[in-house]
Amino acid sequence: MSRCATNPLPRAPAWCRRPSSTPTKPSAPPPSYCCFWMPTRCSPRSRSATRYRTPASGCGSTAANRRPMKYPWLYLAVAAFLTACPQNPPPPTLGRPGDFTATVGSSTSIGLRWLKVEGAAAYQLERKVGSGSFSPLVSIPHEMGGPLVQSHTDSGLTPGTRYTYRIRAVNAGLQSEWSTSAEVETPAAASTRYRVSGYWLGASDPNLYLVTDTGVVFSSATVTVNGTPLTYRNPPGSYYAPSLPGATAGTVLNLNITVPEGTITASAAIPQAPSLTAPAADARITENRPLTVTWNYTGPDPDRFYLHLLGDGPLNYVAANISGAERSFTIPADQVVVPAGGRASLFLYAVNDGKASFSGPVLPTSAMGVAASTSVIFDIVPAPPGLPAGAGPRRAPALP
Structure with a gap:
């Protein structure tokens, strides 16, 4: 660390402070570039003498023998400029994730949400079961762009169990503080219902969203359409397949979703294009x-x-x-x-x-969205x- 950071403006040296009427001058410049000694005229009534001092120090003579400094504003401006010390920039930091919440998704899943942190590369999530200790759960990549809130669903949990979570942002060697803890208990009975939302199910790029009745995205279901599996992706939080082989206008698509509460089924035909x-x-x-x-x-x-x-x-x-x-x-x-x-x-x-074809633990707002x-x-x-x-x-x- 530079001397500027530890002693930006040392006291005037002893040769300037001592009360002597004999002019003195240091044999060499002071060792710190942070300090500025300048000559001033100390003028006792009997004689004129040149003394060296810092801007804040006195001439060493008595008040009666001192004359006010001429143009003090000029000396102060020069001194302020020359005594300025370069400041070390503060070390980089990461803010901790805010508004961290946990919401019951089903008897075996919990949805987690938090505000994104600027500069984060990923988020480390830890979980505590019951009265145990926190242990690492998963590292979640930071989602660039999009909404300010990021989410994750913890699935495969035990019904009737209390879980506590905390999260922090990381980037290279930087780690934020842990967020406030979020605690929630999964229900003992499998009573969750689901809203199914097909997003233009058809011959190509079919997407399907599955959300619990508490608004949590459910990511651990088994989803098939006419036997073709749809795989969960996050983002965007949907089940997806590149195509449905053999699907054309008029083909009936049969949906099958397996969740802890049972099986959801529905069917709809691919319409003609307008x-x-x-x-x-x-x-x-x-x-x-x-x-x-x-x-x-x-x-x-x-x-x-x-x-x-x-x-x-x-x-x-x-x-x-x-x-x-x-x-x-x-x-x-x-x-x-x-x-x-x-x-x-x-x-x-x-x-x-x-809509009329849906059966199983499903909400009445569900729709296949075959288009x-x-x-x-x-x-x-x-x-x-x-x-x-x-x-x-x-x-x-x-x-x-």
């Missing part, structure tokens, strides 16, 4: 006017249609429950806004949820100046 008739590809749609979307559909009506209008910036509108008997839908004028770059995408899904889609890309352009929202083109006034 055919959009308006807006046309590359059309120019004026902002702030109602946008009517129309389509054709062949085959039995689906359970519902799902419409999504989006683009860069503020454009993001969803109509999730359009009746399966409809063939048109009007997007409100205030939702038709110009996206960054002007290009907008509209997706239309035909969806079969198979087929179509899309179109077009432009949304600014309205002409002075045209009120929702107004049509200006017309010439009628002749008298």
Whole structure:
């Protein structure tokens, strides 16, 4: 450590402090670059003598024989500049994860949530069972981007048991303090029910979300669709498979989910994809006017249609429950806004949820979400100046 850090401004040396009328001067400069000795004129009435002192020290003569320093503000400014010491930067630290909570997911699972820590590379999670001691459970990679909250589900637990958790952030050799502990007890009986949410189950990229009735993502179920296993991924916290072999329009998808409380089953057919008739590809749609979307559909009506209008910036509108008997839908004028770059995408899904087919420990809000889609890309352009929202083109006034 430098002398600056330990003694940024030492006292004036003895040769400057001693009360002697004989001018003295050090034979060599002081050994510290942190100090600044400057000459000053000490002028007893009888004679003038040059003395050396620090800015804060006296000349050594009596008060009666001292003359005030000329231009003291100049000396103080120079002294402040030359006596400034470089400061050592504080060592890097990591904040501890905040708002750490534990929530019962089921009789065998507990959901954990915490606020992400800036600069963390991972989180070390420890668990205590009953009145035992904490022991390492898992290291969880820090999720870059996305929401400020990160989560983890601890599964395979024993019903009717109390568990205590704590977590800390780590990065290389840095470790934060442990979070406050979160304690919760799993229920003794297997009474949990689950909400199943299929995310566009179909021939390719099927996703399915499984959440308990307390809102905790359940990650240790066994999930299959027509015998094809779906594997849990976190993020995004869903069960996924790259494809469902042999699945085409009209194919019935049979869902089977094994959880500690039993087996959940459901089925729904893959619908036909709708055919959009308006807006046309590359059309120019004026902002702030109602946008009517129309389509054709062949085959039995689906359970519902799902419409999504989006683009860069503020454009993001969803109509999730359009009746399966409809063939048109009007997007409100205030939702038709110009996206960054002007290009907008509209997706239309035909969806079969198979709600009536669900059985097992399942919530009535569950849906398979078996879907087929179509899309179109077009432009949304600014309205002409002075045209009120929702107004049509200006017309010439009628002749008298």
